[in-house]
Amino acid sequence: MKRIFIDPAKCDGCKNCTLACMASHQDMTPRKGTLAEIRQAMYALDLTDPAAQSRNRIISDGRGGYSPIFCRHCDIPDCAGACMSGALEKNMETGLVEYNGDKCAACYMCVMNCRYGVPAVTPDRKRMVKCDFCQHLEEGPACVRACPKKAIEVREV
């Protein structure tokens, strides 16, 4: 099983992970997830469209540093535990917390329960979004590929 690990000390708040996440989840989705593909997808991004949502974000830690907020795909996920409709489920094989929008009742218990503040409401308020570990990309999560500081990395657990 793989997870994204975060080293906040290395983060300089450039938000390239945020853009890479948006680029990875737009219509013109990259397939392999090479840096060249992510770059092309970035060119195509509409940066003023609220629907181009990122699943991660960088916030100030209040002490001059940054806190990268990424889904940890928790062993005991608060979001899935709070989900009444069964839209969020922990996949015991991959270890990922997966989301099925078709089952989602938009109750946002996930948003209220996640201790890291990862799940977000879509602009139409009919769904939520969270990290899907870029399972559509052969090379793994776009955010990790795009981080110039190597503040986030994928590790086997």
Added chain:
Amino acid sequence: MNSCTDCLSRNTCASADKPMENYIRSLPLETAHHRVATQETKCGFGLTGVCCRLCANGPCRITPDAPRGICGASADTIVARNFLRAVAAGSGCYIHVVENTARQLKNTGLHKDKIRSEKALNHLAEIFGVTGTDKYDLCVKVADAVLSDLYRPEYEQMELVEKLAYAPRVKKWKELGIMPGGAKGEVFNNIVKTSTNLSSDPVEMLVSCLRLGVSTGLYGLQLTNLLNDVVLGDPEIRPAPVGMNVIDPDYINILITGHQHSLFTYIQDRLLDADVVEKAKAAGAKGFKLVGCTCVGQDLQLRGAHYTEIFDGHAGNNYISEAVLSCGAIDAVLSEFNCTLPGIETICDELKIKQICLDVVAKKANAEYIPFNYETRQADGDRIIDEIIAAYKARRGNVPMNLFTDHGNKNTLTGVSEGSLKAFLGGSWKPLIDLIVKGKIKGLAGVVGCSSVAYGHDTLTAELTKELIAKDILVLTAGCSSGGLENIGLMTPEAAELAGPNLKAVCKELGIPPVLNFGPCLAIGRLEIVATEIAEELGVDLPQLPLVLSAAQWLEEQALADGAFALALGLPLHLGVPPFITGSKLVTKVLTEDMVGLTGGRVIVDGNGKSAANTLEAIIEEKRKALNI
């Protein structure tokens, strides 16, 4: 620098020039080609042009959650402002070049120095409508006409614009309100516009880019060539060697880099004087040779017929300079402008190569600055020569040689200009027009501008060029694109084999390659003179011609100012990567779509050589159809 090869990244970028790619990969020194890998991750906000650091509230970046900067600037404002700033800086570069070139011509006249082309001088005098008491006085008058235009305030229109530009274009520019004021004033005014909390109007800023394009193109590009022709000699078509094979280690070799060829006039003549050659011989060399790199080498190659003794040939473009220096046989770098890469500094240190800079705008950190000054050029020149001889003595035998004697070729066709090409065609454009009308040549494509490495060294330029000639489109080049294409043999007569059947037949009949080498990026101005003269002969405006431009591997702000001129001329302009504009829907739409309705031009962004060539071919076919040919 550590010369242990194992410590370096062996992962160099791809090059269209495979032997060069292998040579660079084997080097014990680090080059730009090695650093591509370490800069592979690009900032998405920078790429899309929505990062603003114009004030202490920033950097602000546009995202769906933050659609405006703290000041309230939208993505459109930020992108247009960044773009205009780049175009203004690029314009400033070319205007600096033409200013020094005109000053050089004026000093040549005042000091009654050598004039190599009276024909070029009289041609300019005729265009400007000035007369003089003799040829020296005429040099002063011609130079003053240019300088006084450059120094006009921004609110006063430059006088030579209407004399230089094609009448239908001038009419269009007046309609659009883009007739430029004094060229330096335009740069100044537009830099002001882009400062903190000044202009926020993206459309006005894009229109200003066009105005800067006109002053850059007519003065920085076209006039620099024509002024240089007087002092340095008219280009003549001839075969010449290109690539690293031109370097002869038996000589004291000076690599020249920059864009201001006229600053070298004195020293390049002096290096052939008997007393200077004696000095070189006393040091153990056969004499001096200049080796070309970047545009100034390309310009010297263009006029090579006048400099057969001192000039060994053009080694390659900007991103070859580090490799050229690594060969060990270069003893000094004389530079006066870009594209003198900072990367050469560590190599020069390691190989004890003397760096001398003639113009402070291009001062390299470890170069000795000996400003070019017309009055003291003799004493300064001798000092430079002595320093270079000292470097030769100190380094030869003490630094490793790593020659690359079979790189490049010996028969690249050079010296093509608006004048030499027309003369080659028998003094008229009619033969070329006939070939186009008959479809033997489908159209013309200017593959111009820089060389870059981030996505491959000259790879897109070469791929696109090969695709275009295979479609019977004659390619004309100017800039570092020339340096890359000539080293891979596309400008040798044998390259005709790569052209489509019709173009191949034309090339074989005339004994020319399918890619014609106009030399430096400044010569983009020459291509545009060719286009204008053809349009004039046909009685059409420029956007109607079956002519396209591509700055496939544009690199610099200067290229963006050139590009703005292409758009002002109404020409389709292909770019391999977007100029940091895609974060603004408005700016992208104006440049790639709406521009057609304004000037007739437009930007086409495509990083794929095959599909870009298809798009450009379709445009050419569309224009042929509209002309009924």
